[in-house]
Amino acid sequence: MIRWRLRGAIARAAAMQGPRPVVLSGPSGAGKSTLLKKLLKDYENIFGFSVSHTTRKPRPGEVNGKDYHFVTREEMQKEIDAGEFIEHAEFSGNMYGTSKGAVQAVQAQNQICVLDIDIQGVKNIKKTDLNPIYISVQPPSIDILEKRLRDRQTETEEGLLKRLTAARVDLELSKEPGLFDVVIINDDLEKAYSELKETLLEEIKKTQESRKS
Ligand SMILES: Nc1ncnc2c1ncn2[C@@H]1O[C@H](COP(=O)(O)OP(=O)(O)OP(=O)(O)O)[C@@H](O)[C@H]1O
């Protein structure tokens, strides 16, 4: 009887906490957004994207408030000083950050919140009580990463070189034991996507179950 009550209490506590968030990290160009877009399309109501703030300029097709909150450095610094960010970092000459509001907006929908952040963000999130699943998406090699970034045609030559330097640092730091729960090498896209889904299967099932009750 007492055991049953305890089990019930644990289940209710877990449900109240909501699903565990997911952090997708890895070098720029490794394929995080590509994998994430597939996931958000296939599991529309299960996952929600944490819309970051950035001071970089929008790329063609990017929508303010959907891909990022595009802001000025002054605006972003003001919000950081006001304590509105969980984490923020300087990456390739621009500021990026996850606001508390971005995560809360997803969690309020009882969706699995997915953060696409760099490795500095990972280290900072580790200091919080967010308790996400940490996944690093990595390219098969630096040469392939460079080709993908060049083919994407989103960066100037200077920006591209900065991203490649950051990628080398990222791949080195990612070797720290325990930093990531899972490392996915994105060589073949479908294989990488299957690995991502497999990693998240437990949380997906839990979220689907919680919708039924
Ligand atoms: N497995 C793959 N094989 C070939 N090309 C790929 C693969 N995965 C992604 N790409 C391509 O590589 C480029 C970089 O991918 P994507 O933009 O998803 O990377 P990212 O990790 O989100 O980068 P960033 O951190 O800069 O946003 C894109 O043009 C994408 O279409």
Ligand SMILES: Nc1nc2c(ncn2[C@@H]2O[C@H](COP(=O)(O)O)[C@@H](O)[C@H]2O)c(=O)[nH]1
């Ligand atoms: N620490 C954070 N890093 C972030 C955040 N949002 C995005 N990013 C990372 O920035 C780079 C570059 O992104 P791009 O869109 O300019 O190509 C990439 O590694 C993202 O993961 C954030 O809120 N915090």
